[in-house]
Amino acid sequence: GDQVEQSPSALSLHEGTGSALRCNFTTTMRAVQWFRKNSRGSLINLFYLASGTKENGRLKSAFDSKERYSTLHIRDAQLEDSGTYFCAAESGGNYKPTFGKGTSLVVHP
């Protein structure tokens, strides 16, 4: 089965609200990255975590290697946050990340 399970696959939010995206891992991961895809296909790196939490503006990410999950929290969602978000996790010394299938976020007025 997939090593990285990302949920939800789709998410709809009203402006000003918030929610969390989650990636569960079937094995112990060394690090996790979160990306957002723009309309052209470019993947914007949001966070890289080997442990703990990081925050940047309205985004916050957490990674728990032992419990095998990572989250991306969005607060006070804005229309421009709409897009597809991906997590990617690295296991062991491979350094080749395995990607989740993405979460398509739509923020409504």
Place this chain on the structure above:
Amino acid sequence: EAAVTQSPRNKVAVTGGKVTLSCNQTNNHNNMYWYRQDTGHGLRLIHYSYGAGSTEKGDIPDGYKASRPSQENFSLILELATPSQTSVYFCASGEDWGSGAETLYFGSGTRLTVL
């Protein structure tokens, strides 16, 4: 289950040599992408395609060519490989949901070392 297959999984090339990375998808997706993954840069878009016969430049196209001869296949070509192109390369196909939403299905990556 959607599938994206990259080959080779690992490749060692010499400077000045030609390298072709192949990607095959069985998803019947129109969109396909090539990225490279480097420490400190995340994933960067090299080339992409909207369908057979189409190739578009991404954010870092210099030194790379792409070819989309069919819906299923999208190749990345390094005509004159350089050590700076040592990286891990990912191919992806995209399921377009409309309104700008798209799910990407990634291959397992190709590790290229240019000596």
